[in-house]
Amino acid sequence: MISHAVEDYLKAIYELAETTGKVSTSALAERLRVQPGSVTGMLQKLAEGQEGQPPLVNYERHKGVTLTRAGRKIALEVIRHHRLIELYLSTALGYDWDQVDAEAEKLEHVISEEFEDRISAMLGHPTHDPHGDPIPAKDGSVSPHSQVPLSDVDAGQSARVARVRDDDPALLRYLGELGLVPGALLTVTDRAPFNGPIHVRVSGGDDAPSHALGREVTDKVFVDETGS
Amino acid sequence: MISHAVEDYLKAIYELAETTGKVSTSALAERLRVQPGSVTGMLQKLAEGQEGQPPLVNYERHKGVTLTRAGRKIALEVIRHHRLIELYLSTALGYDWDQVDAEAEKLEHVISEEFEDRISAMLGHPTHDPHGDPIPAKDGSVSPHSQVPLSDVDAGQSARVARVRDDDPALLRYLGELGLVPGALLTVTDRAPFNGPIHVRVSGGDDAPSHALGREVTDKVFVDETGS
DNA sequence: AAATTGTTTTAGTCTCGGCTAAATCGCTCG
Protein backbone atom coordinates (compact mmCIF):
# COMPACT_ATOMS: atom_id res chain seq x y z
CA MET A 1 0.00 0.00 0.00
CA ILE A 2 1.27 3.44 -0.95
CA SER A 3 1.07 5.98 1.85
CA HIS A 4 0.08 9.60 1.42
CA ALA A 5 3.61 10.62 2.33
CA VAL A 6 5.08 8.50 -0.43
CA GLU A 7 2.61 9.92 -2.93
CA ASP A 8 3.66 13.40 -1.93
CA TYR A 9 7.32 12.59 -2.41
CA LEU A 10 6.78 11.07 -5.84
CA LYS A 11 4.62 13.95 -6.98
CA ALA A 12 7.16 16.48 -5.78
CA ILE A 13 10.01 14.67 -7.49
CA TYR A 14 8.06 14.56 -10.72
CA GLU A 15 7.23 18.23 -10.64
CA LEU A 16 10.69 19.37 -9.66
CA ALA A 17 12.30 17.13 -12.25
CA GLU A 18 10.20 18.70 -14.98
CA THR A 19 12.36 21.80 -14.83
CA THR A 20 15.51 20.48 -13.18
CA GLY A 21 16.27 17.00 -14.42
CA LYS A 22 17.65 15.40 -11.29
CA VAL A 23 16.20 16.49 -8.02
CA SER A 24 18.32 17.34 -5.00
CA THR A 25 17.63 16.39 -1.44
CA SER A 26 17.42 20.00 -0.35
CA ALA A 27 15.01 20.98 -3.13
CA LEU A 28 12.70 18.21 -2.03
CA ALA A 29 13.07 19.14 1.61
CA GLU A 30 12.10 22.71 0.90
CA ARG A 31 9.17 21.75 -1.33
CA LEU A 32 7.78 19.30 1.20
CA ARG A 33 8.54 21.51 4.19
CA VAL A 34 10.53 18.82 5.86
CA GLN A 35 14.11 18.55 7.11
CA PRO A 36 16.76 17.28 4.67
CA GLY A 37 17.53 14.33 6.90
CA SER A 38 13.96 13.14 6.63
CA VAL A 39 14.17 13.30 2.86
CA THR A 40 17.31 11.18 2.75
CA GLY A 41 15.63 8.57 4.88
CA MET A 42 12.58 8.43 2.68
CA LEU A 43 14.59 8.30 -0.54
CA GLN A 44 16.52 5.34 0.77
CA LYS A 45 13.30 3.50 1.42
CA LEU A 46 11.82 4.39 -1.94
CA ALA A 47 14.99 3.26 -3.70
CA GLU A 48 14.80 -0.14 -2.04
CA GLY A 49 11.33 -1.12 -3.09
CA GLN A 50 9.51 -3.36 -0.70
CA GLU A 51 8.63 -6.99 -0.81
CA GLY A 52 8.75 -7.85 -4.45
CA GLN A 53 7.58 -4.43 -5.56
CA PRO A 54 10.02 -2.59 -7.80
CA PRO A 55 11.79 0.51 -6.45
CA LEU A 56 10.04 3.81 -7.07
CA VAL A 57 13.11 6.01 -7.48
CA ASN A 58 16.67 5.84 -8.70
CA TYR A 59 18.85 7.18 -5.98
CA GLU A 60 22.58 7.38 -5.46
CA ARG A 61 23.92 9.11 -2.41
CA HIS A 62 24.91 12.70 -3.11
CA LYS A 63 23.77 12.45 -6.70
CA GLY A 64 20.11 13.35 -6.61
CA VAL A 65 17.05 11.31 -7.43
CA THR A 66 14.84 10.50 -10.40
CA LEU A 67 11.67 8.47 -10.73
CA THR A 68 11.62 4.93 -12.01
CA ARG A 69 8.89 3.87 -14.39
CA ALA A 70 6.89 2.55 -11.45
CA GLY A 71 7.40 5.76 -9.50
CA ARG A 72 6.38 7.93 -12.42
CA LYS A 73 3.21 5.93 -12.86
CA ILE A 74 2.15 6.71 -9.32
CA ALA A 75 3.19 10.35 -9.57
CA LEU A 76 1.08 10.78 -12.66
CA GLU A 77 -1.93 9.19 -11.05
CA VAL A 78 -1.68 11.59 -8.17
CA ILE A 79 -1.23 14.57 -10.47
CA ARG A 80 -4.18 13.43 -12.55
CA HIS A 81 -6.26 13.32 -9.40
CA HIS A 82 -5.03 16.72 -8.34
CA ARG A 83 -5.83 18.46 -11.57
CA LEU A 84 -9.17 16.80 -12.11
CA ILE A 85 -10.20 17.73 -8.60
CA GLU A 86 -9.08 21.32 -9.08
CA LEU A 87 -11.09 21.57 -12.23
CA TYR A 88 -14.09 19.92 -10.71
CA LEU A 89 -14.07 22.18 -7.66
CA SER A 90 -13.93 25.27 -9.78
CA THR A 91 -16.45 24.32 -12.42
CA ALA A 92 -18.92 22.21 -10.45
CA LEU A 93 -18.70 23.76 -7.02
CA GLY A 94 -17.86 27.34 -7.90
CA TYR A 95 -14.52 27.57 -6.12
CA ASP A 96 -12.23 30.45 -7.04
CA TRP A 97 -9.04 29.33 -8.70
CA ASP A 98 -6.84 30.41 -5.87
CA GLN A 99 -8.74 28.25 -3.36
CA VAL A 100 -8.72 24.95 -5.18
CA ASP A 101 -5.13 23.93 -4.65
CA ALA A 102 -5.24 23.34 -0.92
CA GLU A 103 -8.40 21.26 -1.15
CA ALA A 104 -7.07 19.19 -4.04
CA GLU A 105 -3.89 18.58 -2.08
CA LYS A 106 -5.88 16.61 0.46
CA LEU A 107 -8.47 14.98 -1.75
CA GLU A 108 -5.97 13.69 -4.31
CA HIS A 109 -4.79 11.02 -1.89
CA VAL A 110 -8.12 9.55 -0.94
CA ILE A 111 -10.47 9.46 -3.90
CA SER A 112 -11.32 6.16 -5.54
CA GLU A 113 -10.98 5.22 -9.17
CA GLU A 114 -14.76 5.45 -9.32
CA PHE A 115 -14.70 9.06 -8.18
CA GLU A 116 -11.90 9.91 -10.57
CA ASP A 117 -13.81 8.42 -13.50
CA ARG A 118 -17.05 10.14 -12.63
CA ILE A 119 -15.65 13.63 -12.34
CA SER A 120 -13.50 13.16 -15.41
CA ALA A 121 -16.59 12.17 -17.38
CA MET A 122 -18.60 15.01 -15.91
CA LEU A 123 -15.91 17.43 -17.10
CA GLY A 124 -15.81 15.91 -20.57
CA HIS A 125 -12.48 14.12 -20.04
CA PRO A 126 -10.40 17.28 -20.16
CA THR A 127 -6.73 17.14 -21.11
CA HIS A 128 -5.66 20.45 -19.62
CA ASP A 129 -6.58 22.43 -16.56
CA PRO A 130 -7.24 26.18 -16.57
CA HIS A 131 -3.58 26.87 -15.81
CA GLY A 132 -2.76 25.17 -19.08
CA ASP A 133 -1.17 22.27 -17.23
CA PRO A 134 -1.85 18.93 -18.88
CA ILE A 135 -3.97 16.38 -17.09
CA PRO A 136 -2.29 12.99 -17.45
CA ALA A 137 -4.52 10.31 -18.98
CA LYS A 138 -5.34 7.14 -17.10
CA ASP A 139 -2.75 5.24 -19.09
CA GLY A 140 -0.09 7.68 -17.96
CA SER A 141 0.28 9.58 -21.21
CA VAL A 142 0.83 13.31 -20.96
CA SER A 143 0.20 15.65 -23.84
CA PRO A 144 3.28 17.83 -23.81
CA HIS A 145 3.26 21.59 -24.05
CA SER A 146 5.98 23.59 -25.69
CA GLN A 147 6.10 26.34 -23.20
CA VAL A 148 8.63 28.97 -22.27
CA PRO A 149 8.85 31.06 -19.13
CA LEU A 150 7.92 34.67 -19.69
CA SER A 151 11.45 35.56 -18.69
CA ASP A 152 12.62 34.04 -21.98
CA VAL A 153 10.42 36.13 -24.24
CA ASP A 154 12.17 38.89 -26.17
CA ALA A 155 11.00 42.48 -26.30
CA GLY A 156 8.46 43.05 -29.03
CA GLN A 157 7.27 39.46 -28.98
CA SER A 158 3.67 38.50 -28.37
CA ALA A 159 2.58 35.33 -26.67
CA ARG A 160 -0.34 33.63 -25.06
CA VAL A 161 -0.27 32.76 -21.37
CA ALA A 162 -0.29 28.98 -21.12
CA ARG A 163 0.08 28.29 -17.46
CA VAL A 164 1.13 29.72 -14.14
CA ARG A 165 3.04 27.66 -11.62
CA ASP A 166 0.51 27.39 -8.90
CA ASP A 167 2.46 27.47 -5.66
CA ASP A 168 1.38 30.79 -4.32
CA PRO A 169 -2.23 31.96 -3.96
CA ALA A 170 -1.15 35.58 -3.48
CA LEU A 171 0.73 35.51 -6.74
CA LEU A 172 -2.22 34.00 -8.53
CA ARG A 173 -4.49 36.71 -7.22
CA TYR A 174 -2.05 39.40 -8.28
CA LEU A 175 -1.77 38.00 -11.77
CA GLY A 176 -5.52 37.71 -11.96
CA GLU A 177 -5.86 41.41 -11.27
CA LEU A 178 -3.49 42.18 -14.09
CA GLY A 179 -5.44 39.94 -16.42
CA LEU A 180 -2.46 37.65 -16.73
CA VAL A 181 -4.49 34.46 -16.77
CA PRO A 182 -4.12 31.41 -19.00
CA GLY A 183 -5.37 32.22 -22.46
CA ALA A 184 -4.60 35.91 -22.20
CA LEU A 185 -2.54 37.48 -24.96
CA LEU A 186 0.36 39.64 -24.01
CA THR A 187 3.12 41.64 -25.62
CA VAL A 188 6.51 42.28 -24.12
CA THR A 189 6.96 46.03 -24.62
CA ASP A 190 10.32 46.36 -22.99
CA ARG A 191 13.01 44.48 -21.12
CA ALA A 192 15.55 46.04 -18.84
CA PRO A 193 19.04 44.58 -19.26
CA PHE A 194 20.70 42.25 -16.74
CA ASN A 195 17.51 40.41 -15.87
CA GLY A 196 15.76 43.60 -14.92
CA PRO A 197 12.01 43.93 -14.96
CA ILE A 198 10.03 42.95 -18.02
CA HIS A 199 7.30 45.25 -19.24
CA VAL A 200 4.20 43.54 -20.46
CA ARG A 201 1.01 44.81 -22.04
CA VAL A 202 -1.96 42.52 -21.66
CA SER A 203 -4.14 41.75 -24.64
CA GLY A 204 -5.33 45.18 -25.52
CA GLY A 205 -4.83 48.02 -27.88
CA ASP A 206 -1.67 50.05 -27.75
CA ASP A 207 -3.25 52.24 -25.12
CA ALA A 208 -3.58 49.46 -22.53
CA PRO A 209 -1.31 50.04 -19.55
CA SER A 210 1.81 47.94 -19.35
CA HIS A 211 3.09 46.39 -16.17
CA ALA A 212 6.62 45.86 -14.96
CA LEU A 213 7.23 42.37 -13.64
CA GLY A 214 10.22 41.13 -11.67
CA ARG A 215 12.10 37.93 -12.22
CA GLU A 216 10.22 36.38 -9.35
CA VAL A 217 7.09 36.58 -11.40
CA THR A 218 8.31 36.07 -14.94
CA ASP A 219 9.88 32.74 -14.03
CA LYS A 220 6.51 31.42 -13.02
CA VAL A 221 4.42 32.49 -15.96
CA PHE A 222 4.70 30.20 -18.95
CA VAL A 223 3.60 31.10 -22.44
CA ASP A 224 3.17 29.54 -25.84
CA GLU A 225 5.08 31.72 -28.23
CA THR A 226 2.97 32.89 -31.13
CA GLY A 227 5.66 34.78 -33.02
CA SER A 228 5.83 38.46 -33.91
CA MET B 1 -4.81 18.60 15.68
CA ILE B 2 -7.32 15.78 15.58
CA SER B 3 -6.05 12.73 13.70
CA HIS B 4 -8.16 10.61 11.39
CA ALA B 5 -7.88 7.76 13.85
CA VAL B 6 -9.28 9.85 16.67
CA GLU B 7 -12.14 11.00 14.48
CA ASP B 8 -12.96 7.40 13.70
CA TYR B 9 -13.01 6.45 17.36
CA LEU B 10 -15.28 9.34 18.31
CA LYS B 11 -17.65 8.65 15.48
CA ALA B 12 -17.84 4.97 16.36
CA ILE B 13 -18.48 5.74 20.02
CA TYR B 14 -21.26 8.13 19.09
CA GLU B 15 -22.95 5.69 16.79
CA LEU B 16 -22.68 2.73 19.13
CA ALA B 17 -23.85 4.80 22.08
CA GLU B 18 -26.99 5.81 20.23
CA THR B 19 -28.42 2.38 20.82
CA THR B 20 -26.40 1.11 23.74
CA GLY B 21 -25.74 3.93 26.13
CA LYS B 22 -22.23 3.13 27.30
CA VAL B 23 -19.88 1.59 24.79
CA SER B 24 -17.66 -1.38 25.58
CA THR B 25 -14.07 -1.85 24.55
CA SER B 26 -14.87 -4.97 22.59
CA ALA B 27 -17.76 -3.37 20.71
CA LEU B 28 -15.42 -0.59 19.61
CA ALA B 29 -12.70 -3.04 18.70
CA GLU B 30 -15.05 -4.99 16.50
CA ARG B 31 -16.50 -1.90 14.85
CA LEU B 32 -13.10 -0.42 14.10
CA ARG B 33 -11.54 -3.76 13.13
CA VAL B 34 -8.80 -3.35 15.63
CA GLN B 35 -7.62 -5.44 18.59
CA PRO B 36 -9.13 -4.69 22.00
CA GLY B 37 -5.77 -3.77 23.43
CA SER B 38 -5.42 -1.01 20.88
CA VAL B 39 -8.80 0.38 21.86
CA THR B 40 -7.89 0.53 25.53
CA GLY B 41 -4.75 2.44 24.68
CA MET B 42 -6.58 4.96 22.59
CA LEU B 43 -9.35 5.45 25.13
CA GLN B 44 -6.78 6.22 27.78
CA LYS B 45 -5.31 8.91 25.60
CA LEU B 46 -8.67 10.38 24.68
CA ALA B 47 -9.69 10.47 28.33
CA GLU B 48 -6.61 12.45 29.23
CA GLY B 49 -7.03 15.35 26.86
CA GLN B 50 -3.87 16.89 25.63
CA GLU B 51 -2.22 20.18 26.38
CA GLY B 52 -4.98 22.33 27.70
CA GLN B 53 -7.61 20.71 25.51
CA PRO B 54 -10.48 19.09 27.38
CA PRO B 55 -10.78 15.30 27.31
CA LEU B 56 -12.89 13.87 24.53
CA VAL B 57 -14.33 10.88 26.38
CA ASN B 58 -15.34 9.81 29.86
CA TYR B 59 -13.61 6.57 30.59
CA GLU B 60 -13.30 4.37 33.64
CA ARG B 61 -11.47 1.11 33.40
CA HIS B 62 -13.82 -1.82 32.88
CA LYS B 63 -16.85 0.45 32.82
CA GLY B 64 -17.18 1.51 29.22
CA VAL B 65 -16.86 4.89 27.60
CA THR B 66 -19.06 7.85 26.68
CA LEU B 67 -18.35 11.07 24.83
CA THR B 68 -17.79 14.37 26.56
CA ARG B 69 -19.35 17.50 25.14
CA ALA B 70 -16.11 18.21 23.28
CA GLY B 71 -15.94 14.69 21.93
CA ARG B 72 -19.54 14.73 20.78
CA LYS B 73 -18.96 17.98 18.94
CA ILE B 74 -16.23 16.40 16.88
CA ALA B 75 -18.19 13.20 16.31
CA LEU B 76 -21.12 15.20 14.99
CA GLU B 77 -18.92 17.16 12.64
CA VAL B 78 -17.55 13.96 11.18
CA ILE B 79 -20.99 12.42 10.87
CA ARG B 80 -22.26 15.57 9.21
CA HIS B 81 -19.44 15.31 6.70
CA HIS B 82 -20.13 11.66 6.12
CA ARG B 83 -23.82 12.03 5.44
CA LEU B 84 -23.48 15.13 3.30
CA ILE B 85 -20.84 13.42 1.20
CA GLU B 86 -22.96 10.31 0.81
CA LEU B 87 -25.87 12.36 -0.33
CA TYR B 88 -23.74 14.44 -2.66
CA LEU B 89 -22.13 11.42 -4.27
CA SER B 90 -25.46 9.81 -4.93
CA THR B 91 -27.35 12.85 -6.16
CA ALA B 92 -24.63 14.85 -7.90
CA LEU B 93 -22.34 12.12 -9.15
CA GLY B 94 -24.81 9.33 -9.72
CA TYR B 95 -23.34 6.81 -7.30
CA ASP B 96 -25.50 3.91 -6.28
CA TRP B 97 -26.50 4.22 -2.69
CA ASP B 98 -24.58 1.12 -1.71
CA GLN B 99 -21.27 2.34 -3.12
CA VAL B 100 -21.35 5.60 -1.32
CA ASP B 101 -20.30 4.60 2.16
CA ALA B 102 -16.73 3.54 1.49
CA GLU B 103 -15.94 6.74 -0.37
CA ALA B 104 -17.50 8.91 2.32
CA GLU B 105 -15.51 7.06 4.94
CA LYS B 106 -12.32 8.47 3.43
CA LEU B 107 -13.51 11.89 2.33
CA GLU B 108 -15.16 12.77 5.64
CA HIS B 109 -11.76 13.27 7.25
CA VAL B 110 -10.22 15.59 4.72
CA ILE B 111 -12.78 18.01 3.33
CA SER B 112 -12.64 21.66 4.33
CA GLU B 113 -15.39 23.75 5.84
CA GLU B 114 -15.64 25.41 2.46
CA PHE B 115 -16.35 22.11 0.76
CA GLU B 116 -18.85 21.14 3.41
CA ASP B 117 -20.73 24.42 3.02
CA ARG B 118 -20.80 24.24 -0.73
CA ILE B 119 -22.19 20.75 -1.04
CA SER B 120 -24.65 21.39 1.74
CA ALA B 121 -25.92 24.44 -0.11
CA MET B 122 -25.99 22.55 -3.39
CA LEU B 123 -28.18 19.91 -1.76
CA GLY B 124 -30.51 22.50 -0.25
CA HIS B 125 -29.19 22.10 3.30
CA PRO B 126 -30.77 18.71 3.85
CA THR B 127 -31.54 17.53 7.37
CA HIS B 128 -31.88 13.82 6.64
CA ASP B 129 -30.19 11.32 4.39
CA PRO B 130 -32.09 8.74 2.30
CA HIS B 131 -31.95 6.21 5.13
CA GLY B 132 -33.85 8.66 7.30
CA ASP B 133 -30.76 9.28 9.40
CA PRO B 134 -30.46 12.90 10.47
CA ILE B 135 -27.65 15.10 9.20
CA PRO B 136 -26.33 17.10 12.15
CA ALA B 137 -26.39 20.87 11.63
CA LYS B 138 -23.20 22.91 11.81
CA ASP B 139 -24.06 24.02 15.33
CA GLY B 140 -24.23 20.39 16.42
CA SER B 141 -28.00 20.14 16.66
CA VAL B 142 -29.54 16.89 15.53
CA SER B 143 -33.17 16.64 14.56
CA PRO B 144 -34.12 13.23 15.86
CA HIS B 145 -35.83 10.83 13.55
CA SER B 146 -39.30 9.96 14.55
CA GLN B 147 -39.27 6.71 16.43
CA VAL B 148 -42.38 4.80 17.24
CA PRO B 149 -42.96 1.69 19.32
CA LEU B 150 -43.42 -1.43 17.30
CA SER B 151 -46.92 -1.64 18.72
CA ASP B 152 -47.86 1.38 16.59
CA VAL B 153 -46.77 -0.11 13.27
CA ASP B 154 -49.56 -1.20 10.97
CA ALA B 155 -49.74 -4.55 9.25
CA GLY B 156 -47.88 -4.56 5.97
CA GLN B 157 -45.49 -1.82 7.05
CA SER B 158 -41.73 -2.22 7.08
CA ALA B 159 -39.44 -0.52 9.52
CA ARG B 160 -35.93 -0.51 10.90
CA VAL B 161 -35.28 -1.31 14.53
CA ALA B 162 -33.85 1.81 16.13
CA ARG B 163 -33.46 0.84 19.76
CA VAL B 164 -34.76 -1.41 22.44
CA ARG B 165 -35.59 -0.18 25.92
CA ASP B 166 -33.07 -2.21 27.69
CA ASP B 167 -34.41 -2.78 31.17
CA ASP B 168 -34.49 -6.49 30.91
CA PRO B 169 -31.50 -8.64 29.91
CA ALA B 170 -33.70 -11.65 29.31
CA LEU B 171 -35.80 -9.70 26.85
CA LEU B 172 -32.70 -8.45 25.09
CA ARG B 173 -31.41 -11.96 24.76
CA TYR B 174 -34.72 -13.16 23.43
CA LEU B 175 -34.88 -10.40 20.85
CA GLY B 176 -31.30 -11.08 19.90
CA GLU B 177 -32.19 -14.65 19.10
CA LEU B 178 -34.95 -13.46 16.81
CA GLY B 179 -32.58 -11.10 15.05
CA LEU B 180 -34.53 -8.10 16.33
CA VAL B 181 -31.49 -5.97 16.98
CA PRO B 182 -30.97 -2.28 16.18
CA GLY B 183 -30.48 -1.83 12.48
CA ALA B 184 -32.49 -4.90 11.54
CA LEU B 185 -35.23 -4.48 8.98
CA LEU B 186 -38.59 -5.99 9.75
CA THR B 187 -42.04 -6.27 8.25
CA VAL B 188 -45.25 -6.56 10.20
CA THR B 189 -47.05 -9.40 8.49
CA ASP B 190 -50.13 -9.48 10.66
CA ARG B 191 -51.77 -7.97 13.70
CA ALA B 192 -54.42 -9.60 15.79
CA PRO B 193 -57.26 -7.28 16.83
CA PHE B 194 -57.74 -5.94 20.38
CA ASN B 195 -54.03 -5.51 20.98
CA GLY B 196 -53.38 -9.11 20.24
CA PRO B 197 -49.96 -10.37 19.19
CA ILE B 198 -48.12 -8.76 16.32
CA HIS B 199 -46.49 -10.95 13.73
CA VAL B 200 -43.14 -9.80 12.51
CA ARG B 201 -40.80 -11.11 9.83
CA VAL B 202 -37.17 -10.11 10.22
CA SER B 203 -35.26 -8.80 7.22
CA GLY B 204 -35.44 -11.80 5.00
CA GLY B 205 -37.17 -13.08 1.92
CA ASP B 206 -40.82 -13.99 2.12
CA ASP B 207 -39.86 -17.42 3.32
CA ALA B 208 -38.27 -16.17 6.52
CA PRO B 209 -40.23 -17.29 9.57
CA SER B 210 -42.40 -14.72 11.28
CA HIS B 211 -42.69 -14.39 15.03
CA ALA B 212 -45.63 -13.46 17.17
CA LEU B 213 -44.86 -10.83 19.78
CA GLY B 214 -46.99 -9.76 22.71
CA ARG B 215 -47.70 -6.25 23.88
CA GLU B 216 -45.10 -6.66 26.58
CA VAL B 217 -42.48 -6.82 23.90
CA THR B 218 -43.81 -4.54 21.19
CA ASP B 219 -44.02 -1.59 23.56
CA LYS B 220 -40.31 -1.79 24.17
CA VAL B 221 -39.02 -2.05 20.62
CA PHE B 222 -38.74 1.26 18.80
CA VAL B 223 -38.48 1.60 15.06
CA ASP B 224 -37.94 4.21 12.38
CA GLU B 225 -40.70 3.98 9.90
CA THR B 226 -39.44 3.79 6.37
CA GLY B 227 -42.80 3.54 4.67
CA SER B 228 -44.39 0.70 2.77
C1' DA C 1 -16.71 -19.26 48.65
C1' DA C 2 -14.25 -20.99 44.88
C1' DA C 3 -13.78 -21.84 40.16
C1' DT C 4 -14.61 -20.91 35.57
C1' DT C 5 -15.30 -17.92 31.64
C1' DG C 6 -15.13 -13.99 28.99
C1' DT C 7 -13.78 -9.27 28.84
C1' DT C 8 -10.48 -5.76 29.61
C1' DT C 9 -6.09 -4.01 30.69
C1' DT C 10 -1.09 -4.05 30.88
C1' DA C 11 3.43 -4.65 29.02
C1' DG C 12 6.41 -4.88 25.52
C1' DT C 13 7.31 -4.52 20.41
C1' DC C 14 6.81 -2.88 15.59
C1' DT C 15 6.49 0.41 11.56
C1' DC C 16 6.01 4.93 9.76
C1' DG C 17 7.63 9.30 9.17
C1' DG C 18 9.05 12.94 11.21
C1' DC C 19 13.03 15.57 14.20
C1' DT C 20 17.98 17.14 15.84
C1' DA C 21 22.83 16.97 16.02
C1' DA C 22 26.88 15.25 14.51
C1' DA C 23 29.58 13.24 10.86
C1' DT C 24 30.95 13.10 6.07
C1' DC C 25 31.09 14.14 1.23
C1' DG C 26 32.24 16.90 -2.93
C1' DC C 27 33.65 21.05 -4.61
C1' DT C 28 35.90 25.40 -4.94
C1' DC C 29 39.40 28.56 -3.74
C1' DG C 30 43.64 30.03 -1.91
Added chain:
DNA sequence: CGAGCGATTTAGCCGAGACTAAAACAATTT
Protein backbone atom coordinates in the same frame (compact mmCIF):
# COMPACT_ATOMS: atom_id res chain seq x y z
C1' DC D 1 47.34 20.20 -2.45
C1' DG D 2 44.70 21.18 1.60
C1' DA D 3 41.15 24.11 3.96
C1' DG D 4 36.75 25.49 4.22
C1' DC D 5 31.93 25.37 3.17
C1' DG D 6 27.54 24.02 1.85
C1' DA D 7 24.95 20.01 0.90
C1' DT D 8 24.03 15.48 2.30
C1' DT D 9 23.97 11.54 5.10
C1' DT D 10 24.15 9.04 9.42
C1' DA D 11 22.74 8.09 14.05
C1' DG D 12 19.79 8.27 17.61
C1' DC D 13 15.36 9.76 19.17
C1' DC D 14 10.15 10.68 19.39
C1' DG D 15 4.99 10.13 18.97
C1' DA D 16 1.14 7.76 16.70
C1' DG D 17 -1.18 3.86 16.48
C1' DA D 18 -1.26 -0.62 15.55
C1' DC D 19 0.00 -5.74 17.28
C1' DT D 20 0.64 -10.01 20.62
C1' DA D 21 0.80 -12.37 24.87
C1' DA D 22 0.18 -12.40 29.52
C1' DA D 23 -2.12 -10.65 33.67
C1' DA D 24 -6.09 -8.80 36.04
C1' DC D 25 -10.72 -8.21 36.56
C1' DA D 26 -15.95 -8.96 36.66
C1' DA D 27 -19.62 -11.78 36.55
C1' DT D 28 -21.56 -16.43 36.86
C1' DT D 29 -21.86 -20.97 37.96
C1' DT D 30 -20.99 -24.75 41.01
